[in-house]
Amino acid sequence: MSAGSAxxxxxxxxxxxxxxxxxxxxxxxxxxxxxKNHLLPLDQQTSLAIRGMDKMAEVLHKIRQDCx
Numbered sequence: 001m002s003a004g005s006a007x008x009x010x011x012x013x014x015x016x017x018x019x020x021x022x023x024x025x026x027x028x029x030x031x032x033x034x035x036k037n038h039l040l041p042l043d044q045q046t047s048l049a050i051r052g053m054d055k056m057a058e059v060l061h062k063i064r065q066d067c068x
Contacts, residue, residue, distance in 0.1 A: 005053035012046045015039075 019039060
């Protein structure tokens with residue numbers, strides 16, 4: 001895993017943990033809408049970005065190996 005994707009993974013995990021804490025105090029329709037419209041799409045996009053970064057790191061590693 002590249003350093004960038006590791007940091008992004010850590011940030012994603014931290015956001016999930018903090019949101020779980022917030023949901024204990026804030027559980028109305030607005031919070032559910034916020035989660036549905038903002039946090040869930042962000043989580044999905046972040047997961048896709050992490051996978052893309054990891055795949056790119058694999059490709060770059062292979063290119064470096066092939067060039068030496």
